[in-house]
Amino acid sequence: MSATSSVLPLPATGRVPLTLRFFAALDRKAWIALGIFLALALIVVPVLNLMVPPDSVFHVSAYAITLIGKIMCYALVAVAMDLIWGYGGILSLGHGLFFALGGYAFGMYLMRQIGRDGSYQSDLPDFMVFLDWKELPWFWLGSDSFGWAAFLVMAVPAVVAFVFGYFAFRSRIKGVYFSIITQALTYAAMLLFFRNETGFGGNNGFTDFKRVLDVPITAPETRLMLFALTAIALAATLVFSAWLVKSKFGRVLTAIRDAESRVMFIGYNPLWYKLTIWVISAVLCGIAGALYVPQVGIINPSEMSPANSIEIAIWVAVGGRGTLIGPVIGAFAVNLAKSWFTVSFPEYWLFFLGLLFIVVTLLLPQGLVGLWKKIISKKQGAQA
Amino acid sequence: MNAQTIRLDQPDGGDSATQLGHVVTGELDLSHGVALYLEDITVSFDGFKALNNLTLAINAGELRCIIGPNGAGKTTMMDVITGKTRPDSGKAFFGQTIDLTRLTEPEIAHVGIGRKFQKPTIFEQHTVFENLELAMKTDKRVWKSLMAWLTGDDRDRIADTLRTIRLDHEADRPAGLLSHGQKQWLEIGMLLMQEPKLLLLDEPVAGMTDDETMRTAELFVSLAGKHSLVVVEHDMAFVEKLGGLVTVLHEGSVLAEGDLATVQNDQRVIEVYLGR
Numbered sequence: 001m002s003a004t005s006s007v008l009p010l011p012a013t014g015r016v017p018l019t020l021r022f023f024a025a026l027d028r029k030a031w032i033a034l035g036i037f038l039a040l041a042l043i044v045v046p047v048l049n050l051m052v053p054p055d056s057v058f059h060v061s062a063y064a065i066t067l068i069g070k071i072m073c074y075a076l077v078a079v080a081m082d083l084i085w086g087y088g089g090i091l092s093l094g095h096g097l098f099f100a101l102g103g104y105a106f107g108m109y110l111m112r113q114i115g116r117d118g119s120y121q122s123d124l125p126d127f128m129v130f131l132d133w134k135e136l137p138w139f140w141l142g143s144d145s146f147g148w149a150a151f152l153v154m155a156v157p158a159v160v161a162f163v164f165g166y167f168a169f170r171s172r173i174k175g176v177y178f179s180i181i182t183q184a185l186t187y188a189a190m191l192l193f194f195r196n197e198t199g200f201g202g203n204n205g206f207t208d209f210k211r212v213l214d215v216p217i218t219a220p221e222t223r224l225m226l227f228a229l230t231a232i233a234l235a236a237t238l239v240f241s242a243w244l245v246k247s248k249f250g251r252v253l254t255a256i257r258d259a260e261s262r263v264m265f266i267g268y269n270p271l272w273y274k275l276t277i278w279v280i281s282a283v284l285c286g287i288a289g290a291l292y293v294p295q296v297g298i299i300n301p302s303e304m305s306p307a308n309s310i311e312i313a314i315w316v317a318v319g320g321r322g323t324l325i326g327p328v329i330g331a332f333a334v335n336l337a338k339s340w341f342t343v344s345f346p347e348y349w350l351f352f353l354g355l356l357f358i359v360v361t362l363l364l365p366q367g368l369v370g371l372w373k374k375i376i377s378k379k380q381g382a383q384a
Numbered sequence: 385m386n387a388q389t390i391r392l393d394q395p396d397g398g399d400s401a402t403q404l405g406h407v408v409t410g411e412l413d414l415s416h417g418v419a420l421y422l423e424d425i426t427v428s429f430d431g432f433k434a435l436n437n438l439t440l441a442i443n444a445g446e447l448r449c450i451i452g453p454n455g456a457g458k459t460t461m462m463d464v465i466t467g468k469t470r471p472d473s474g475k476a477f478f479g480q481t482i483d484l485t486r487l488t489e490p491e492i493a494h495v496g497i498g499r500k501f502q503k504p505t506i507f508e509q510h511t512v513f514e515n516l517e518l519a520m521k522t523d524k525r526v527w528k529s530l531m532a533w534l535t536g537d538d539r540d541r542i543a544d545t546l547r548t549i550r551l552d553h554e555a556d557r558p559a560g561l562l563s564h565g566q567k568q569w570l571e572i573g574m575l576l577m578q579e580p581k582l583l584l585l586d587e588p589v590a591g592m593t594d595d596e597t598m599r600t601a602e603l604f605v606s607l608a609g610k611h612s613l614v615v616v617e618h619d620m621a622f623v624e625k626l627g628g629l630v631t632v633l634h635e636g637s638v639l640a641e642g643d644l645a646t647v648q649n650d651q652r653v654i655e656v657y658l659g660r
Contacts, residue, residue: 016533248532251514255507262505265466266519266578267493272526 025243034235041231046224062223066295069227071335073292076234078315078327079241080284085313086321087245088277089257090174094182095285096309097189098157102286103299104193105156107206108140109149110217110294114210126208127201137199146213153290154283161282162275169274183306190304205300212294223295230291234328237284241324244280253277254322314353317360320367329368412496412581413480414444419582419612420465425474427460427636434460435471436636442582447608449623449644450616452633453656458616459502461633462584466499467492478582490524498580502587504567508560512551512570515559516542519574541577548603549573564591572603582612589622601625620644632656 016024026034045068048060077099085091111125120129124136142148164185168178196202209217216222244250256263256270263270293299302308311334319330334356341349364371420442427435435457442448450458463469464476467489476484482495493499507515520538522528546552549569554562559570568588575583585604589597601622604613608628617623623630623644630647632640640650647653 018531021533244530247530248517249526249529251510251518252529254509255518258507258509259505261468261489262501262507263518264489265493265499266524266574267490267521268518268524268529269488269490273529276526 021247022239022243025239025246030242034238038231038235042228045227049224050220062220065223065227067339069223069230069295070292071332072227072230072234073288073295074312074315074335075328075331076230076237076288076291077285077312078319078331079234079237079324080281080288081312081316082321082324082327083241083244083284084277084281085316086323086327087250087253087257088274089254090274090278091176091179091313092182092278092281093179093306093309093313094184094186095281095312096306097182097186097304098161098282098285099289099292099308099312100189100193100299100301100303101157101160102153102289103293103303104200104206104289105152105286106149106290107209107293107299108143108152108200109146110209110212111201111206112140112144113212113214114208117210118208125201125206127196127204128199131196139199150290153286157282157286158279161279165275165278166271169271169278183309186304186309187306190301193301193304201300203301205298206293207298207300209294209297217294217297226291226295230295233287233291237287238324238328244277245324249273249276311353314357314360316367318356318364318367320369323367323369326367326369333368412478412482414581416480417444418442419444419446419479420614421475421477422461422464423475425461425464425471425476427457427464427469427471433636435464438474438633438637440631440638442612442614444581444612445609447604447613447626447628448615449626449628449630450614450633451618451620451623451630451647452639455635456633457636458633459586460636462499462586462614462616465492465584466497493578493580494524496579496581497584498575498578498582499584500568500571500575500586500588502590504564504571506559506567506570506574508558510559511556512546512559512562513542513555515570516545516573516577519577521577521579545573545576548576550599565593565596568592569596569600572600576607580611582614583607585613585615585617587617588615589617589619597622598625620648 045060045065048058049062049065052059054061077095080098081092081095114125116123118126118129120126122129124133128136136143168181173181192198193200193205194203200206211217212222212226245253252263252268252273256268256273260270289299289303315330315334316327317330318334319328320326334353337352338349341352360367366373418441420440422438422440425435425438426433438457438461440461450461452458460469464471465484467484467487471485478484478492478495478497484492484497487495507518510518517534517538520541522532543552546555549572551562551566551570551573554566559567562570568591572585572588575585588604589600592600597619604615604626607613615623615626628643629641630644631638632647632650632653634656639656640647640653642650
């Protein structure tokens with residue numbers, strides 16, 4: 001049982017407070033690893049960035065911070081994808097949509113924070129002036145409030161996921177059919193957001209951000225703060241997900257993945273289980289999108305392109321489905337490779353990505369984590 | 385005597401009676417001694433009638449065996465009872481009040497019907513213990529599952545069932561590693577954890593050794609009385625050991641009914657089994 005390897009001595013039975021259950025979700029090694037990760041992100045990286053002179057080998061550049069911050073957002077998306085795919089057995093090829101929706105929701109706030117510092121010195125965002133709009137569309141109402149933006153970051157993906165998921169799961173759409181429909185969904189949304197009339201800046205999207213919470217967005221301190229927030233969000237997501245998959249809910253979820261009809265015949269309604277994890281996954285993507293946009297400084301409809309969503313699935317497959325650390329490793333491995341490739345051999349990146357997917361599917365069905373476990377067990381076998 | 389009973393007594397009653405008596409989520413009412421009542425059930429797939437005006441009643445506490453050649457409609461009948469297949473026409477009632485044709489699979493499980501599949505269907509990635517835990521009768525909504533934590537009583541119940549199905553030494557093994565016979569037992573154990581009133585068992589002893597088969601028969605006989613059991617089986621030694629009434633299905637309807645010796649000597653039954 002899950003309690004056996006926990007940090008705290010939990011009673012095996014009876015009522016256990018939820019906070020203690022969160023502690024029990026990770027074993028001691030995992031908590032230590034998480035602590036080291038947070039110490040690096042919250043203390044070591046800021047010190048190396050601010051205190052160490054740029055010519056030192058130990059200096060961490062602003063470029064590196066933005067890159068790692070961006071990849072941590074991707075890792076968060078990958079964990080969200082793993083919850084629905086690795087544990088729920090439902091392959092979504094439209095998770096880029098939820099990521100972009102979160103990004104757009106927060107982007108609206110960032111656009112309003114520009115104030116009159118845009119090219120046209122207007123209260124309206126530049127693209128609206130350019131389109132000769134005289135006032136904000138109704139759905140921009142309240143977008144100058146950080147609290148409302150933070151709410152929308154989670155609420156918009158949640159509502160879209162709930163409505164879509166309810167009808168899809170109720171109709172018992174499964175497997176490749178579900179994947180194709182999610183792919184179509186994100187593509188349709190991309191076309192919608194490409195239109196100027198939609199009110200989200202058309203194909204340019206949102207960019208040229210100046211401030212967030214009234215502080216300059218490109219200042220080193222702001223950058224580090226966003227970096228730290230992303231690290232905290234990733235860590236919190238990992239703990240939350242660990243609790244989720246180790247709860248009875250998680251066991252029902254994997255049971256649905258393995259034998260859905262048996263789950264129904266013992267009295268669970270898979271619809272609500274799938275819908276719950278689907279909405280949770282979408283909300284996590286929305287949060288990742290909101291952290292991503294201020295760090296990279298742009299959000300546009302290309303984030304909704306089908307290729308982006310497929311890439312998310314590749315991160316998870318490379319890292320290892322059905323483990324929580326796998327998607328994080330996969331997101332880092334693939335994206336670090338991508339940033340190296342796109343500088344050194346830009347024209348070969350897509351070939352490499354395709355090759356990677358084939359190799360992982362054929363040779364490493366459990367991803368890098370599976371490979372690591374195999375090596376460990378072989379070593380132990382050799383010693384025995 | 386409530387409206388529902390009237391409806392059962394007068395199956396051709398008008399629409400108003402049907403609506404009056406329509407209790408979808410009623411409590412299980414076995415007061416009239418009938419646990420399961422199928423009437424004129426017809427199911428066709430592309431013109432082929434898998435069930436053809438099937439009428440069948442199972443009494444509360446009864447142990448009934450269903451036999452019949454391949455394609456007689458045994459599995460389709462179970463699909464209708466558990467909500468997997470909707471009949472084209474006919475009635476299916478659980479007790480006096482529960483209309484099975486209106487409920488979904490989880491709802492039917494919830495009112496007290498458990499099903500064992502022909503091929504053992506268990507959660508192979510989960511441990512034996514977890515398989516039983518998931519099957520255990522409890523509130524099975526999402527929020528309750530998120531907050532669920534086993535009580536001492538729960539553990540005792542799981543331990544009891546583990547002993548009953550003789551898997552107490554395998555509790556922490558992944559269920560996928562069990563032998564075929566053990567998987568069959570685990571699935572039966574999962575049924576028991578649901579505490580159903582009616583158990584549907586589709587070829588429960590397929591792939592078991594003779595010894596396991598006889599132990600299963602003893603278990604089923606001990607369950608009868610408290611539960612109603614419907615067992616589909618080809619193994620005549622097993623059917624004989626169970627005792628009780630035997631129903632022979634053929635081409636989607638009941639061909640003969642009686643104790644095993646009677647149906648085995650029935651001329652029509654002999655023709656169906658041997659005449660091909």
